[in-house]
Amino acid sequence: MAKALIKADSFYEIYERKDGIKDVTHYCPGCGHGVLHKLIAEALDDFGIREKSILISPVGCSVFAYYYFRLGNIQAAHGRAPAVATGIKRVHPESVVISYQGDGDLAAIGGNNILQAANRGENITVFFVNNAIYGMTGGQMAPTTLIGQKTTTTPYGRNVVNEGYPVRVCELLATLDAPVYIERVALTDAKNTSKVRRAVRKALQNQIDNKGFSLVEVLSACPSNWKMTPVQAKQWVEDNLIKQFPLGVYKDLTDQIKPKKAEKQVFSVDGLKEKLNIPMEEEKYSTSVKEAKEFRNMKLKIAGFGGQGILLLGLGMAQAAMQAGYNVSWLPSYGPEMRGGTANCHVNISKERIGSPLVSKPTVVIAMNLPSMEKFQSEIEPGGLLLYDTSLITQKPVRDDIKVLGIPATQIADNLGNTRIANMVIMGAFIAYTSVLDKQAVINALPFFIKRKNLIPLNEKAIVEGMNYVLSSN
Ligand SMILES: Cc1ncc(C[n+]2csc(CCOP(=O)(O)OP(=O)(O)O)c2C)c(N)n1
Ligand code: SF4
Known part of the structure; x- marks a missing residue:
């Protein structure tokens, strides 16, 4: 009592x-x-x-x-x-x-x-x-x-x-x-x-x-x-x-239930890295990273029509960068309709810890259609990069305080026999221009985001064509 x-x-x-x-x-x-x-x-x-x-x-x-x-x-x-x-x-x-x-x-x-x-x-x-x-x-x-x-x-x-x-x-x-x-x-x-x-x-x-x-x-x-x-x-x-x-x-069911064994469910960081094919600490940054300030901690917004492989392009970049030892994030944003609607994703590729996956002030915008260029070019940090598909966007960007890289990605993809690999042409152009990743890093990552294995050689070709376009015009 x-x-x-x-x-x-x-x-x-x-x-x-x-x-x-x-x-x-x-x-x-x-x-x-x-x-x-x-x-x-x-x-x-x-x-x-x-x-x-x-x-x-x-x-x-x-x-x-x-x-x-x-x-x-x-x-x-x-x-x-x-x-x-x-x-x-x-x-x-x-x-x-x-x-x-x-x-x-x-x-x-x-x-x-x-x-x-x-x-x-x-x-x-x-x-x-x-x-x-x-x-x-x-x-x-x-x-x-x-x-x-x-x-x-x-x-x-x-x-x-x-x-x-x-x-x-x-x-x-x-x-x-x-x-x-x-x-x-x-x-x-x-x-x-x-x-x-x-x-x-x-x-x-x-x-x-x-x-x-x-x-x-x-x-x-x-x-x-x-x-x-x-x-x-x-x-x-x-x-x-x-x-x-x-x-x-x-x-x-208290009297009928057999006690479950309490097992700690944690993965070791090294075990997880091995599973995801992420290099261990000492192998970090295997690629030649351009030290230019605007590309150090890259914040990308990638945008276009649904069906252009916009989300896959961002996912591929994040996957390749992660395997190369960067901190990465990928945040997809879907329009109301999947095909034909708008799609964009936010990608961070950084040597530092990423605070938020959200990219509101991108250092790089990749625009694969006109509405995306019109919508997002104003957000680019001064000195940043606008990469766009000149096959589909004939209008010129209005900003004069940013770098601009136009590439006829869809045309190049058509010449390779498949319009849908324009996204990988853009990938090639992007890595050639920024050097944030090298070709091998992206090719190593392809099997992780291209599910149909028979399409990997064609995607590889598109990446190389995109790289060649940039390297030959510089
Ligand atoms: C995301 C979010 N939405 C709404 C609120 C506002 N909010 C604070 S307490 C509360 C209701 C809690 O009621 P209940 O769970 O019934 O608990 P009680 O206060 O009656 O014990 C709400 C809606 C909040 N804090 N966060
Ligand atoms: S639930 Fe909150 S408001 Fe209601 S009596 Fe309790 S303390 Fe007061």
């Missing part, structure tokens, strides 16, 4: 991280979050797992869980806690990983995340606080909002014609094969609260025993947004929430 009055060791004694009063939580009176925190902290203490536990806090009122829990803490983007938990658990299988989420976080923006984590049967524990609204942002409708319930975004009450029906997460996830244990409980009277306590412990024990995915949904009051007193709010859970979301065990 006395033990219940002692603050769990899994809580900080003083909440130093919190602004203002440091010995109370930020939760409103009557909120379920605080009670659930207590039940989790006590379970961690009793199981002796505090030091190896990591709590992923969501976006929502419990975003500040790290103020209180004296554990490993990570903050995930809205709805992404199950994905973050998956990553952590896989590299630290000995740890106990808890994904703590609200209903907006788990069932709305993160709906697919939880579905996939449950379906993979990740060995994690999920505590899902269902208070039927978005608490932190002031009470908007959540997927779990009841029919007729008034929220700030459903001022006349949730209407199934407009907003659909409340989503029952436990019932939904219980249809999947992988989850081991799924139960819905409620923070109302002492009897129900002791069921929450039991469920919390069972879900954690399953993870400790390596049994697999467990989720406990906790129906919980939000007096502030429901505009009720704490007592009225608890009663509202009893009278309304439980009717829509019946309590009980929806799946329990």
Whole structure:
């Protein structure tokens, strides 16, 4: 009895991280979050797992869980806690990983995340606080909002014609094969609260025993947004929430499941490099890199019509540069239609670490049609390069503070018997002009991005023709 009055060791004694009063939580009176925190902290203490536990806090009122829990803490983007938990658990299988989420976080923006984590049967524990609204942002409708319930975004009450029906997460996830244990409980009277306590412990024990995915949904009051007193709010859970979301065990394979062996899932960097044919450190930059400033950390935007092999050209450059030891990124952007629509990709080829794959100020633009040249030439950094296909673009570039290289790529490709290899003619012209990669580096990479092996010799020819065009005109 006395033990219940002692603050769990899994809580900080003083909440130093919190602004203002440091010995109370930020939760409103009557909120379920605080009670659930207590039940989790006590379970961690009793199981002796505090030091190896990591709590992923969501976006929502419990975003500040790290103020209180004296554990490993990570903050995930809205709805992404199950994905973050998956990553952590896989590299630290000995740890106990808890994904703590609200209903907006788990069932709305993160709906697919939880579905996939449950379906993979990740060995994690999920505590899902269902208070039927978005608490932190002031009470908007959540997927779990009841029919007729008034929220700030459903001022006349949730209407199934407009907003659909409340989503029952436990019932939904219980249809999947992988989850081991799924139960819905409620923070109302002492009897129900002791069921929450039991469920919390069972879900954690399953993870400790390596049994697999467990989720406990906790129906919980939000007096502030429901505009009720704490007592009225608890009663509202009893009278309304439980009717829509019946309590009980929806799946329990705990006694039938054999513990899975917890295996660390990490690849060694060297092993990965070998698999991807990336040279080891000492072999870096095997190619003759032009040290001109504009080509050192190259940011490319490659654009044209869908069907011209724009994305493949960018992918090929990134692959060849990666094999030559550069840091690279490739970010495709698709138009609404694949063939005939517009396509562009962003490619970084850099000796330094790449902060973002997005290229907003390119040092090189490759334009394979007029709309692309018109759209992107203004973005090029002064002193950068515009490479364009003069067979399809008869207009002259307007910039006079950049280098311009025109090449009749489509014409050259036609002469080789296949219009579709114009992209590789451009590749040849690009490497000959910038020297960022040598011919052999690109040829070595061809099998990685040209899937039809019989087309490799023709692509090689196109690269050579593109190189020759540039070298003979310089
Ligand atoms: C990507 C993104 N979208 C929206 C928000 C705004 N936002 C913050 S909390 C929240 C709702 C959280 O509600 P819920 O998951 O039900 O948790 P509760 O606050 O009720 O505990 C939203 C939409 C955000 N922070 N990030
Ligand atoms: S707004 Fe609602 S969910 Fe958020 S702390 Fe207050 S009562 Fe709890």
